[in-house]
Amino acid sequence: MLKQKMPMATVYQALIAITLVASGAAHAQTGAAAYPTKPxxxxxxxxxxxxxxxxxxxxxxxxxxxxxxxxxxxxxxxxxxxxxxxxxxxxxxxxxxxxxxxxxxxxxxxxxxxxxxxxxxxxxxxxxxxxxSPTVLVVAPGLPVKTLADYLAKARAEPGRVTAGTAGVGSSGHFATEVFARAQGLQLNHVPYKGAAPVVTDLMGGQLDSSFATLGSVLPQIKSGKLRALAVGAPQRSALVPDLPTFAEAGGGNYAADxxxxxxxxxxxxxxxxxxxxxxxxxxxxxxxxxxxxxxxxxxxxxxxxxxxxxxxxxxxxxxxxxxxxxxxxxx
Structure with missing residues (x-):
């Protein structure tokens, strides 16, 4: 029984079709992997x-x-x-x-x-x-509180008297302050500044009582003893201040504000x-x-x-x- 030969033109067409399919698939695969192709x-x-x-x-x-x-x-x-x-x-x-x-x-x-x-x-x-960068509660060195429990007791005993400075109305520190105050039923006296630097200056000078600040903005002052940190608002302690308890450990609930x-x-x-x-x-x-x-x-x-x-x-x-x-x- 004789086998019928496929016309040469048909063979070429089949090869071209296979090549196109293969190249198309390769292009699809490399297209995704090509990113980015420009700045x-x-x-x-x-x-x-x-x-x-x-x-x-x-x-x-x-x-x-x-x-x-x-x-x-x-x-x-x-x-x-x-x-x-x-x-x-x-x-x-x-x-x-x-x-x-x-x-x-x-x-x-x-x-x-x-x-x-x-x-x-x-x-x-x-x-x-x-x-x-976790939020930390820092207080002026002259404020008579040593722990978060002390701070809570003072704030509850003197509603609206304990000042809390932030980098401005609507700043991350402002929201962090309000979240904690609402959770604990506190009335803190919010004092907005134009930036974090003057908050730190007035804290060290005793013009402010406290601040819910990002750790990076007060880390040098904490390490030098110019400010006292009471707790860090993170699920775990920070390796940068390993001795500082979390709010949960210090009795401040599950507060976190990183x-x-x-x-x-x-x-x-x-x-x-x-x-x-x-x-x-x-x-x-x-x-x-x-x-x-x-x-x-x-x-x-x-x-x-x-x-x-x-x-x-x-x-x-x-x-x-x-x-x-x-x-x-x-x-x-």
Whole structure:
């Protein structure tokens, strides 16, 4: 029985079809892995030199090496970081414009209800946190309290008399103060300043009683004994102040008020791009270089990625909005 030969033209067509299918599959596989193919813009809502900017630059350096393209810092300070967030929310969701933000991102809706054209939750895809700085309760060296229990007793005995300084109305310290006061049923006398530095100065001088401050802003003064720390607002003790108890250990309930620093992208970011960025962020948080850089800022590496980070952002937006409404807080 004779076998019928396939026409040569048909053979060529079949080979071409197989080649196209194979090359198409290869292109699809390498297309996802190719990101990034050009520089990536990392938008920061603060001026150069501040804590958020310093961490962002450290992450950018790591990501540039890990992903093979420059990650360029674009500082857009002002309007409570609304300018930076708006720039990212309205950017294409292709991974080439990212937001390096912090906890204050979750305060925007409560403080600027009618001034924003984006949704702090729905307009973004939270990728990963890379660092955190816990809040610590510090008191003036002359205040006659040695422990958190002493502080609570004094505040309850003198409603509205114990002062608590913050970096301003609507600052992370202000929200941290109000969350603790509400949880403990305290009436603290909030004293807003224009920045963290004058708060520290007046604390050391005795013009202020206390402050719920980020650890990085008061770490040198705690170590030198110029300020007394009573508790750290984190689930575990900080390696930077290992002898300082958590609020839970000191009798302050499950209070935690750590400030996170992390990377967010416009909503709709392709999954392969998100995975590449999350991997780079997670690796940065685990690196020795990050630990060294962050410890000098009073921060610790942290890697919370994907859904848990997104849930955290949504939860904090709801909490901060509720507090802002209850206290009628509105930023200019």
């Amino acid at each position: 990536v813009k990392l938008v920061v809502g603060f001026a150069a030199g501040g804590p958020t900017d310093v961490v962002a630059r450290a992450f950018a350096d790591h990501a540039s090496k890990a992903l093979g393209q420059p990650f360029i810092i674009d500082n857009k300070p002002g309007a409570g970081t609304i300018i930076a967030a708006q720039a990212v929310a309205s950017a294409p969701a292709d991974g080439y414009t990212l937001l390096f933000g912090a906890t204050n991102h979750t305060m925007i809706p409560g403080l600027y209800q009618n001034r924003v054209k984006f949704d702090a939750v729905k307009s973004f895809r939270p990728l990963c946190t890379v660092a955190s 400030v996170w620093y992390g990377v967010l992208a416009p909503a709709g970011l392709p999954e392969p791009v998100a995975q590449a960025l999350e991997q780079a962020a997670a690796e940065f948080a685990k690196s020795a270089a990050a630990a060294e850089k962050l410890s000098g800022l009073g921060m610790t590496p942290e890697s919370q990625c994907g859904a848990p980070f997104a849930a955290r952002v949504a939860r904090e937006v709801a909490t901060h909005s509720q507090i802002a409404k209850a206290l009628d807080l509105k930023a200019d």
